[in-house]
Amino acid sequence: MTNANRFLAEAIALAFDNVRKGGRPFGAVVVKDGQVIARGVNRMLADSDPTAHAEMLALRAAGAALKSPRLDGCEIYASGQPCPMCLAAIRMSGIGDVTFAYSNQDAEPFGLSTAAVAVELAKPLDQQSGLNMSYCPPETRDEDHLYRVWQDQADSKG
Amino acid sequence: MTNANRFLAEAIALAFDNVRKGGRPFGAVVVKDGQVIARGVNRMLADSDPTAHAEMLALRAAGAALKSPRLDGCEIYASGQPCPMCLAAIRMSGIGDVTFAYSNQDAEPFGLSTAAVAVELAKPLDQQSGLNMSYCPPETRDEDHLYRVWQDQADSKG
Numbered sequence: 001m002t003n004a005n006r007f008l009a010e011a012i013a014l015a016f017d018n019v020r021k022g023g024r025p026f027g028a029v030v031v032k033d034g035q036v037i038a039r040g041v042n043r044m045l046a047d048s049d050p051t052a053h054a055e056m057l058a059l060r061a062a063g064a065a066l067k068s069p070r071l072d073g074c075e076i077y078a079s080g081q082p083c084p085m086c087l088a089a090i091r092m093s094g095i096g097d098v099t100f101a102y103s104n105q106d107a108e109p110f111g112l113s114t115a116a117v118a119v120e121l122a123k124p125l126d127q128q129s130g131l132n133m134s135y136c137p138p139e140t141r142d143e144d145h146l147y148r149v150w151q152d153q154a155d156s157k158g
Numbered sequence: 159m160t161n162a163n164r165f166l167a168e169a170i171a172l173a174f175d176n177v178r179k180g181g182r183p184f185g186a187v188v189v190k191d192g193q194v195i196a197r198g199v200n201r202m203l204a205d206s207d208p209t210a211h212a213e214m215l216a217l218r219a220a221g222a223a224l225k226s227p228r229l230d231g232c233e234i235y236a237s238g239q240p241c242p243m244c245l246a247a248i249r250m251s252g253i254g255d256v257t258f259a260y261s262n263q264d265a266e267p268f269g270l271s272t273a274a275v276a277v278e279l280a281k282p283l284d285q286q287s288g289l290n291m292s293y294c295p296p297e298t299r300d301e302d303h304l305y306r307v308w309q310d311q312a313d314s315k316g
Contacts, residue, residue, distance in 0.1 A: 085246035
């Protein structure tokens, strides 16, 4: 069994274990330098947490393990194809390699595919259905600009 | 001041407060029935958590407050334009109304825009740069299919 197959098998085993405990069928592991450094299973229902997908909890645990929000050089193995939230989180964390076992197509007959969400989110904001986005710029002077205040403080710390 | 302006002002105030504490310039509140039920600020650095954006922590707090991962009927007010991770999380939680004060365009000069990430994620998976996606379907018999096992268990619980 290759390392990749072993990591994927662990992610799937986590998913099966979560199902046995009444959770949703998703598991994930984060790997660095050939070692599993973090694990996650879907805990949306158990934790009343809309963000508690397996990959997200694995990313959070990986950040804690590395004491950094940056996960460059890590890989993630997930039992299911990452949803748009997880994929964005993975990308922004610096992870560049994603391996998954069950695709959206595999998930579709069971109502577990997030392909439709991805299609919607890929549209320009003003063409997405089901989401009203309102941009209400603050009326502030330039020196009170939130991001300028942040940058000035960051600069002052060198 | 309208209610919307009041909620947005609270999100911005949270962001300024987070900057004063050394955090990144982002805050968010979740509102239900005209009341703020949850708040969040960016805690990526403080918590070594790549997922700890203001909106994500506000969604998590809202789920805890409502004792449900579903946030249908809620609205979210964020100091900055939600990134793709947060936008996907917002959409999947059932929230349909998003109001923000500083756009990606406002954020661009400060290196805080996530517009480029959104452009990349909107492409088909095999055309995205910086992310290698591998689909490795498991070799299992149909009755061992992860999602079927989950569905059978869900069905048996009625």
